[in-house]
Amino acid sequence: MSNVKLAIIFYSTYGTNHAIAEHAAESARSKGAEVRLLRVAETAPEHVVKGQEAWAQQLEKMSDIKVATPEDMDWANAYLFVAPTRFGSMPSQLRAFIDTLGGMWFQGKLAGKPVSAMTSAQNLHGGQEATLLGLYTTLMHWGSVIVAPGFTDAAIAEAGGNPYGFSTQPGALDDKGRAAIAHQTHRLVEIAAKLADVSEAEVKEAA
Ligand SMILES: Cc1cc2nc3c(=O)[nH]c(=O)nc-3n(C[C@H](O)[C@H](O)[C@H](O)COP(=O)(O)O)c2cc1C
Numbered sequence: 001m002s003n004v005k006l007a008i009i010f011y012s013t014y015g016t017n018h019a020i021a022e023h024a025a026e027s028a029r030s031k032g033a034e035v036r037l038l039r040v041a042e043t044a045p046e047h048v049v050k051g052q053e054a055w056a057q058q059l060e061k062m063s064d065i066k067v068a069t070p071e072d073m074d075w076a077n078a079y080l081f082v083a084p085t086r087f088g089s090m091p092s093q094l095r096a097f098i099d100t101l102g103g104m105w106f107q108g109k110l111a112g113k114p115v116s117a118m119t120s121a122q123n124l125h126g127g128q129e130a131t132l133l134g135l136y137t138t139l140m141h142w143g144s145v146i147v148a149p150g151f152t153d154a155a156i157a158e159a160g161g162n163p164y165g166f167s168t169q170p171g172a173l174d175d176k177g178r179a180a181i182a183h184q185t186h187r188l189v190e191i192a193a194k195l196a197d198v199s200e201a202e203v204k205e206a207a
Pocket residue numbers: 011012013014015016017018084085086087088089120121122123124125126127169170
C-alpha cells in the first residue's frame with residue numbers, strides 16, 4: 001500500500017486522543033502506508049493551559065509533533081481525524097485548523113479523498129456519535145469519501161459498537177480498543193489504496 005499517504009490529524013488535551021492517533025499511525029504503517037502524525041495547534045490562552053497541570057504536561061509531551069498545515073492536507077491522499085468531544089462537538093482547536101482550509105476547498109484540493117474519524121468523551125452517552133457526525137458533515141462539504149467502520153469486523157462491536165468511528169472514554173486503551181482502531185485504520189488504508197490505484201490507472205490511460 002505504498003501509494004497511500006495518510007495524514008493523521010489529532011487534538012488532545014489530556015492524552016487519550018494522542019494515544020488513539022499513535023496507535024492508528026502504527027496500524028497504518030504496518031499496512032505499508034506513508035504516515036504523517038500531526039497535531040493541530042493549541043489555541044487556548046497560555047494562562048488557561050498552565051492553569052491545569054495535566055493540560056500543560058500533555059502539550060509539552062506533544063511538542064515534538066509537527067503542527068498540521070494546509071501543505072500536509074495537499075500531500076495526503078487520505079485523512080484520519082482524532083479529537084475529543086467538547087460539548088457534543090469537535091474541539092475549537094480542530095475547528096480552527098479546518099477553518100484555514102477554505103482556499104484548498106475552493107480549489108477542489110480536498111475532494112475525493114477517503115476520510116475517517118475517531119473520538120473520546122467522558123461519558124458513555126456524552127456525545128461521541130454527535131462529534132463524529134458533526135465532523136462528517138464538514139467532510140460532505142469537502143466531497144470526501146467517508147470511510148466509517150460500520151460493523152465490518154467483530155472488533156467494532158467488541159469495543160462498544162460505534163459504527164461511525166472508534167470512540168472511547170478517557171484513559172488507557174485496552175486490547176479491544178486497539179483492535180477496533182487497527183481495523184478502522186486498515187480499512188481506511190485499503191480503500192485509499194484502491195482509490196489511488198484507480199487514479200493512477202486513469203493518468204496512464206490519459207497519457
Ligand atoms: C470544555 C470541555 C467540554 C467537554 N464536553 C464533553 C461532552 O460534551 N461530553 C462528554 O462526555 N465529555 C466532555 N468533555 C470531556 C472530554 O471529552 C474528555 O476530557 C476527553 O475525551 C479526553 O480526551 P483527551 O485526553 O484526548 O483530551 C469535555 C471536556 C472539556 C474540557
